[in-house]
Amino acid sequence: xxxxxxxxxxxDLLSSIKLTIVCLALLMVLVVACTLAQVRLGTxxxxxxxxxxxxYWMDLGSFRIPIFPAGAAVGLVLLVxxxxxxxxxxxxSWKKAGIWIVHAGLILLFVGEFxxxxxxxxxxxxxxxGQTVDHVEFPRQHELALVDTTDPxxxxxxxxxxxxxxxxxxxxxxxTPLSVRVRxxxxxxxxxxxxxxxxxxxxxxxxxxxxxxEAPPVSSDEEVDxxxxxxxxxxxxxxxxxxxxxxxxxxxxPFEAGGKRWTLALxxxxxxLPYTLTLKKFSxxxxxxxxxxxxxxxxxxxxNPGTGDDRDVLIYMNQPLRYDxxxxxxxxxxxxxxxxxxxxxxxxxxxxxxxxxxxVTVGLLVHFMISLRRGVRRATAAQAGRTAQExx
Amino acid sequence: MTSKWKKLVPWAACGLALLGxxxxxxxxxxxxxxEVDRFGxxxxxxxxxxxxxxxxxxxxxxxxxxxxxxAFEGRTVGxxxxxxxxxxxxxxxxxxxxxxxxxxxxxxLLRMPQTTQRRFPFTAIQPYIQEVERQAQLxxxxxxxxxxxxxxAVLNLYERIYRYFKLKNSVExxxxxxxxxxxxxxxAPGALQRQQALSELAQFRPILPPxxxxxxxxxxxxxxxxxxxxxxxxxxxVSWGKLGVAWRDQDKASFNRTxxxxxxxxxAAAPRLPEVGKVADEVLFNRAQPFxxxxxxxxxxxxxxxxxxxxxxxxLRPAAYGLLGAGAIVHTLGxxxxxxxxxxxxxxxxxxxxxxxxxxxxxxxxxxERLYRKGFGTAVAAASGFATLIVAxxxxxxxDTMEMMRAVLDSNFWLGTHxxxxxxxxxxxxxxxxxxxxxxxxxxxxxxxxxxxxKALSSMVYGVVSFALFFSxxxxxxxxxxxxxxxxxxxxxxxxxxxxxxxxxxxxxILHARWGGYARTRGIMAMAIxxxxxxxxxxxxxxxxxxxxxxxxxxxxxxxxLATFDASQLALIGLAYLPRHFWKKGxxxAAAPxxxx
Numbered sequence: 001x002x003x004x005x006x007x008x009x010x011x012d013l014l015s016s017i018k019l020t021i022v023c024l025a026l027l028m029v030l031v032v033a034c035t036l037a038q039v040r041l042g043t044x045x046x047x048x049x050x051x052x053x054x055x056y057w058m059d060l061g062s063f064r065i066p067i068f069p070a071g072a073a074v075g076l077v078l079l080v081x082x083x084x085x086x087x088x089x090x091x092x093s094w095k096k097a098g099i100w101i102v103h104a105g106l107i108l109l110f111v112g113e114f115x116x117x118x119x120x121x122x123x124x125x126x127x128x129x130g131q132t133v134d135h136v137e138f139p140r141q142h143e144l145a146l147v148d149t150t151d152p153x154x155x156x157x158x159x160x161x162x163x164x165x166x167x168x169x170x171x172x173x174x175x176t177p178l179s180v181r182v183r184x185x186x187x188x189x190x191x192x193x194x195x196x197x198x199x200x201x202x203x204x205x206x207x208x209x210x211x212x213x214e215a216p217p218v219s220s221d222e223e224v225d226x227x228x229x230x231x232x233x234x235x236x237x238x239x240x241x242x243x244x245x246x247x248x249x250x251x252x253x254p255f256e257a258g259g260k261r262w263t264l265a266l267x268x269x270x271x272x273l274p275y276t277l278t279l280k281k282f283s284x285x286x287x288x289x290x291x292x293x294x295x296x297x298x299x300x301x302x303x304n305p306g307t308g309d310d311r312d313v314l315i316y317m318n319q320p321l322r323y324d325x326x327x328x329x330x331x332x333x334x335x336x337x338x339x340x341x342x343x344x345x346x347x348x349x350x351x352x353x354x355x356x357x358x359x360v361t362v363g364l365l366v367h368f369m370i371s372l373r374r375g376v377r378r379a380t381a382a383q384a385g386r387t388a389q390e391x392x
Numbered sequence: 393m394t395s396k397w398k399k400l401v402p403w404a405a406c407g408l409a410l411l412g413x414x415x416x417x418x419x420x421x422x423x424x425x426x427e428v429d430r431f432g433x434x435x436x437x438x439x440x441x442x443x444x445x446x447x448x449x450x451x452x453x454x455x456x457x458x459x460x461x462x463a464f465e466g467r468t469v470g471x472x473x474x475x476x477x478x479x480x481x482x483x484x485x486x487x488x489x490x491x492x493x494x495x496x497x498x499x500x501l502l503r504m505p506q507t508t509q510r511r512f513p514f515t516a517i518q519p520y521i522q523e524v525e526r527q528a529q530l531x532x533x534x535x536x537x538x539x540x541x542x543x544x545a546v547l548n549l550y551e552r553i554y555r556y557f558k559l560k561n562s563v564e565x566x567x568x569x570x571x572x573x574x575x576x577x578x579x580a581p582g583a584l585q586r587q588q589a590l591s592e593l594a595q596f597r598p599i600l601p602p603x604x605x606x607x608x609x610x611x612x613x614x615x616x617x618x619x620x621x622x623x624x625x626x627x628x629x630v631s632w633g634k635l636g637v638a639w640r641d642q643d644k645a646s647f648n649r650t651x652x653x654x655x656x657x658x659x660a661a662a663p664r665l666p667e668v669g670k671v672a673d674e675v676l677f678n679r680a681q682p683f684x685x686x687x688x689x690x691x692x693x694x695x696x697x698x699x700x701x702x703x704x705x706x707x708l709r710p711a712a713y714g715l716l717g718a719g720a721i722v723h724t725l726g727x728x729x730x731x732x733x734x735x736x737x738x739x740x741x742x743x744x745x746x747x748x749x750x751x752x753x754x755x756x757x758x759x760x761e762r763l764y765r766k767g768f769g770t771a772v773a774a775a776s777g778f779a780t781l782i783v784a785x786x787x788x789x790x791x792d793t794m795e796m797m798r799a800v801l802d803s804n805f806w807l808g809t810h811x812x813x814x815x816x817x818x819x820x821x822x823x824x825x826x827x828x829x830x831x832x833x834x835x836x837x838x839x840x841x842x843x844x845x846x847k848a849l850s851s852m853v854y855g856v857v858s859f860a861l862f863f864s865x866x867x868x869x870x871x872x873x874x875x876x877x878x879x880x881x882x883x884x885x886x887x888x889x890x891x892x893x894x895x896x897x898x899x900x901x902i903l904h905a906r907w908g909g910y911a912r913t914r915g916i917m918a919m920a921i922x923x924x925x926x927x928x929x930x931x932x933x934x935x936x937x938x939x940x941x942x943x944x945x946x947x948x949x950x951x952x953x954l955a956t957f958d959a960s961q962l963a964l965i966g967l968a969y970l971p972r973h974f975w976k977k978g979x980x981x982a983a984a985p986x987x988x989x
Contacts (some may be wrong), residue, residue, distance in 0.1 A: 017908035024901045028894055035890045035934065047885045109869075113883065120881070287440025287796045288608035289597055294440075294796070318803050318878045329880045345880030353882040357869040364862045371858075 015084040023078040030056075030071055052117050072117070079110045098367025105359030112352030120347040123271065125328065127300070129338045132278040136326075136344045141269040142227045144245055146178060147252065150260045161269065165229050177236040177258040188215045188225035191248050201230050205253040205264075207244020227266060233257075275304035275324070280312070282333060282340040296330050298340040315342065401707055402714030409692070409718035413685045417676065423473055425644040430651050431635075432472040435658050435671040437610035438596035440796040442667035446675045448596055449475035451791045452559060456552045457490040457511070458789060464488050478559050480639040482566050486514040491552065495545035501527065514556065517549075524550055561593040563613050563632055570640070571613060571633035578621040587621070590614030599628050600661050600668070607665055628657050674733050682726025683747055683781050689719035690754075690778035697771045709767045716761070716770050719777055720754045727751055734794050737808035739815050741795065742935070743787040748812070749931075750780030752819025753826070756856065760827075764848045772826035780822075786953075806874045814867025814892060818927050820860025821895055824853050825924035825961070828917040832968045841972075850913045853920050854906060860923075861899035868892040891930025898926050918968045924961045928954060 013019055030050050037046035050056060054073045055066030069077075086103050123136035144165060148156035158173050160180070165171075168182040183201065194200040194211045202208050207230075217225055226248040233240035235257035243253065245266035252263035278301040285294040297316035302309055302323065313321050321328040327350070331343035419429050432446030449471035450460045461470050469488065477485040489511040493499055496506050502520050504512070517524070528550035531543035539547070560566040564574060565586050577583055591614030599616045601609035611619075616629045631653045638647035662669040693715035700708030727738050727747065739745045757773020787793075801807065831849045834841070871892060872882040883889065902919045905911040911919060932954055 017904055018910065021901055021904050021908065021910065024897050024904070028897045028901075031885075031890045031894055031897070034885055035887045038887060043885060051885055116882065122880070288610065289437055289612075290440040290796070292440050292796050318806070318874070320877065320880065327880050329878065331879075343880050347881070350876065350882070353869065353872055353876070357866075357873065360869070361862075361866055364865070368858060368862065 011084070011088075014081060015088045016081075017085070019081045020078070020085070023074050023081060026069060026074045027071075027078070030068075030074065034071075072114075075110055075113065079107060082107050082110075095370060098363045098365070098370055101363030101366060102360050103363075105356040105361075105363055108352055108356035108359065112349050112356060115349030115352060116347055119349065120345065123344040123346075124268075124331070125277065125342040125344050127277060127279040127298075127340055127342070128335065129279050129282060129340075132276050134276045135270045135272045137268040137270050139224055139268050142225075142247060142266055143269045144180075144229065144231075145252075145263075145265050145267055145270070146173065146176070147263045147265075148176070148260055149254075149263055157270075157272075159270070162227060178262075179234045181232040181234070182229060183232060183242065184212060184228075184230040186212065186214045186228045188217045189213060189228035189246070189248075190215050190226070191228065191244075191246060202242050202244045204233075204241035205243045205255070206249050206251070207246070210244055212244070212246075229266060233264075273324075274306050275302060275309065277302055277328075279340055282337055284333060284337045296333060298330055298342065398706060398710065402710040402717065405696075405711040405714030406718040406721075407714075409689050409715050410721060413680075413682070413689070413718070413722045416680050416685060419679070420470065422648075423470070426473075426639075427648045427651055428470065428472045428476065429675075430648075430655060431476065433672050433675050434598070434651070434654050435600070435668045436596040436598045437608070439792055441794070442610075442665070442671065443792075443794075444671040444675045444678075445475065445596075445598075446472055446678050447792070450678055452555060452595075453490065454789055455791050456492070456556060458492045462488070462490060462511075475559065476639050478556065479563050480636045482560050485560075486518075489513045491517060491549070491556075493545075493549060495542065497542040498545045498549055501546065514553075517553065521553065524553065555595065558593050558595040561590060562595045563598065564636055565590060570636050572630070572637060574617060575620050575625060575629060575633055578617050578625075583617070583621065587614045587617045590617065598632060599626055600657065600665070602626070603661075603664065607667075628654060631657070670733060673729075677726075677729050677733060680726070680729075682722050682729065683784060686719050686723045686726065686750075687778055687781045687785070689715055689722060690774045690781070693719060693770060693774040694778060697767050697774065700767055705767075709770070712767065712770045712774070713761060716754065716758060716774050716777075719774065720751075720758055723747075723751050723754060723777065723781075730794070735804075736797070737804055737812055739811045740797060740801075740807060741793065742932075743784055743790075743793045745811075745815050745818075745931070746780050746784035746787055748815045749818045749822065750777045750784070752816045753777060753780065753823040756819065756823050756859070760852055760856075764852065766845055766848060768827065768830055768845075768849065768852070772823060772830050776819075776822055776826050803874075806870075806877075810867055810870035810874050812867075813863050813870060817860050817862075817864025817867050817892075817895060818931060820856050820863055821899065821923045821927045824856040824860060824920040825922075825927070827852050827856065828920035828968075829924075829964055831913075831917045832921070832964055835972055836967065836970075836974075846913065850916065853916055854903075857899050857902050857920060857923070861896065861903060864892065864895045864899060868896055887934040888930075891934045894926050894930055895923070898923055914968060918965045921961050921965050921968065925958045928957055928961075 033056075034046045034050035037050065040046075041049065049070075051071030053070045056068040056070045057064040058067045082103050086100070086107075121138070123138050125133060125136045127133045142162040144160040144162075146158045146160075148158070158176060158178075160171055160173070165182055165185045166187075168185060170179060170181045172179040190213045191207075191210050192213065194209050198211060200207075200209050200211055202210055212228055212230060215226070224247070226246060228244070228246035228248065231243050231245055233243055233255075238257075240255065240257060243255075243264065245253075245264060247266055247268075249266070252265040254261065254263050256262065279298060280301055281299040283295070283297045283299075285296075286292060287294050295317055297314055300313050300315060300321075302311055302313050302321075304310075315321050315328055315330050317330060320330075325348070326344050326346045329343040329345065330340070332341035333339060334341065422428065432444055432449065434445045435442050436445055436448060437443075438448050453462070453471045453474055454460055461468050462474070463469070474485065474488070474490070477488070491512045491514065492510055493502070493504070493512060494510055499506055501523060502512075502517060504516070524546060527543075527546045531539055531547045534543060557566075564571040568574065568586075574583070574586065578587075591612055594612035594614060597610035597612045597615075599611040599613065601607060601611075611626075613629060613632060616626050619626065620629060631650050635647065635650045635654070637643075638650055658668055658671070693712045696708045696712035696715060700712060730744070730747075731738055734740065738751075739748045753776035754773045757769045757776065759769075761767075761769025761773070763769075797807075827849060831846075831853075834845075834849075868889070871889065875884065875889070876882045898919075902911075902916060902923070905919065906916055932950065936951055936954070
């Protein structure tokens with residue numbers, strides 16, 4: 001019996017309007033905190049701390065404790081509250097039709113934000129005029145790329161993700177005689193020329209004579225980590241020396257093994273596309289006599305041998321190219337207006353907010369129409385009552 | 393008074409106010425015989441758009457002096473006349489007190505005592521110009537967020553001096569024998585350097601694109617002089633040369649004739665350059681100053697409604713309503729005129745958002761007054777209209793309020809949907825807050841409280857908050873969709889987005905608190921006032937965040953204005969919870985219990 005009443009209390013609480021208000025208020029607190037924290041942490045840092053996590057944690061020396069529910073937790077509770085209240089408290093009547101639609105739209109909006117948090121990927125595609133590119137890069141993720149360049153017409157790429165390097169140990173690269181043992185891995189590091197008397201661990205390649213110092217990961221939106229690893233290479237049991245692979249080294253380092261020519265590089269993670277983009281022209285228009293930008297646009301050639309697509313596409317402000325589940329946006333530019341940087345976003349839930357917007361808007365309109373009609377009817381009734389009184 | 397006459401009161405008040413507003417349209421006429429007004433209607437290209445010289449002159453004087461005219465030697469000097477002096481009689485312009493300097497440290501740098509006299513002629517600054525430049529160069533590389541007050545102020549002064557210097561050297565090299573001589577000697581040795589200097593310094597481009605050229609191929613006099621050196625003398629260039637000589641010699645007949653020549657050239661080009669045709673309309677708009685006139689009318693409406701609560705309610709309340717209507721008409725015409733001139737939806741920058749927020753609140757207030765007829769709608773609408781137009785007036789001091797839209801903003805569709813709806817959301821939230829403030833003041837000041845009015849106010853706030861929730865939600869998600877279209881994410885927790893979200897959340901909380909019965913009249917009123925705080929912070933506060941939260945340069949006027957406003961709102965919330973007539977001796981005990989709370 002007692003159990004039952006406790007369950008009932010929880011059920012009552014979950015469907016209560018009080019819980020809605022508390023959640024909305026908590027969300028406001030989080031939004032304010034997240035906004036203010038952006039000054040210090042940058043948008044990405046603040047959002048992952050306050051919004052895209054279950055709790056806001058406080059560091060207490062070696063361990064940390066959750067001190068405040070964060071965006072995901074509040075969002076989930078609000079979602080449950082909405083669903084439960086909808087099913088339990090709100091009667092299914094025409095009078096409440098507007099509220100039903102509004103809440104359905106809001107539920108969808110929350111779901112959409114969860115889908116975005118879980119599945120959205122942000123990549124970049126940097127392309128110079130005349131260049132053809134067949135991959136996108138994820139500037140905040142890294143991979144160790146070993147490229148077999150023996151055939152001048154074709155590169156064979158073997159990539160080890162950053163996470164595998166971080167786990168350390170020996171990694172055998174299937175299909176090749178190569179294996180690699182991770183000596184050191186740093187998410188962010190600074191490289192120095194080794195001072196006299198300090199030995200450098202590196203024996204081969206561009207990193208000879210360099211020492212590595214661990215650095216804290218960057219927090220601002222503009223910087224990226226200089227991820228660095230010190231690696232022992234082997235080819236068929238034959239040691240190839242100790243190499244330095246780092247984001248801070250811009251050029252791939254060549255070496256030979258097993259009669260083949262290779263390069264190695266620690267670079268932003270790449271995803272190869274089944275199609276290519278060629279930048280024909282990048283334009284940066286300004287208003288006459290000023291340097292106020294008027295428009296940025298990239299004229300690209302899209303070629304997809306798989307589908308037979310071979311056409312020109314103009315990507316400009318507010319006009320992305322949507323293709324193959326990805327959207328390509330004009331994001332930035334460089335090198336004296338000859339380099340165009342496109343932001344490439346893949347979000348399976350991108351349509352959800354559009355649908356929920358329509359639902360909520362229609363729902364609110366319906367609700368206010370119904371209220372207005374009721375209000376007018378009441379006013380007319382009151383008027384009639386007053387007239388009747390006066391007559392009497 | 394008979395009821396027939398009573399019906400005429402609002403119309404009479406409205407008509408009189410509109411008549412006054414129309415008075416602004418009457419041209420000033422010639423200044424000392426010079427057709428300065430016609431000079432102001434000549435088209436130039438500046439800041440990427442074609443505008444009348446009048447706009448250029450007014451905006452420049454606004455930036456440098458903080459006003460569109462000034463008093464000098466016992467008379468009012470208008471912006472157009474000032475611009476003529478700057479360009480062609482720099483020795484006169486240099487002695488006119490147009491540089492407003494308020495910062496005590498900058499005044500100290502210029503060896504000027506801190507007196508009430510805060511406006512200085514260029515001649516007073518000239519001896520220290522190198523020091524100002526040096527200080528500005530020291531301050532320039534520092535990030536805008538990190539600059540202290542002095543660094544911000546000295547940089548601002550330097551920028552104003554530089555703008556003045558550019559204006560002086562836009563048509564002819566300042567202090568040179570003049571443009572006509574320059575044309576005659578266009579290919580003489582040394583001329584090329586002067587032409588290049590003119591090209592670089594020109595603040596505006598007065599020479600229309602020749603037939604067949606691209607519509608934005610306007611030229612400054614430096615460029616036109618280079619063409620003259622190659623044997624292609626543009627007749628307009630010669631006219632500008634003659635204009636300079638005429639103004640320098642104060643030759644009325646020659647000046648007026650030359651202005652007519654230039655006007656004829658522009659008129660001939662109008663069919664192929666549609667912007668040139670709009671220039672005369674913009675002068676009309678400048679002269680009408682509809683938003684300034686709006687401020688005056690709203691103040692009159694506010695005064696009338698206040699007095700009506702003490703005396704003559706039968707005449708003054710309808711009169712106030714009529715005045716509010718007149719204010720709304722002027723405000724609306726101003727907005728429509730702006731939309732026509734700019735070819736853009738009403739809100740394109742912070743300035744126009746303030747104008748539009750006020751407009752939305754006034755229109756809503758008019759509707760409320762029609763529904764409830766208590767004078768309350770009039771009072772809060774007039775107060776909101778007045779306050780937002782004052783804010784807009786201060787935001788206009790940055791220069792051209794019709795500047796060109798930066799790349800990503802260059803989308804009339806999104807400016808027309810997202811920006812307009814979100815701004816209407818601001819209007820609604822502010823209006824609800826204003827009504828709530830009215831409720832608080834009435835609670836403490838009115839001698840008696842009738843429950844009817846109380847109920848009416850409560851339902852007004854409820855209705856307006858619902859309205860505000862609808863528009864702020866719609867505006868926020870439309871913003872999300874725009875962001876998805878242009879950056880690839882619907883929601884990025886960017887400060888401005890968060891600000892909009894806060895308004896939505898707060899309005900939702902107010903409504904849920906009412907539906908759940910957790911807040912009654914008093915609570916709802918206090919919450920509606922807090923809506924003002926939230927809206928002001930997300931409207932302006934997040935912009936200041938970009939200017940730096942943990943820096944000293946951030947303590948500027950706007951910050952203090954915002955802080956004062958928010959503090960006053962918090963004080964009003966406190967007042968809402970104090971017992972009625974608490975300020976009377978023993979009033980709290982004697983006060984009648986409040987029926988509605």
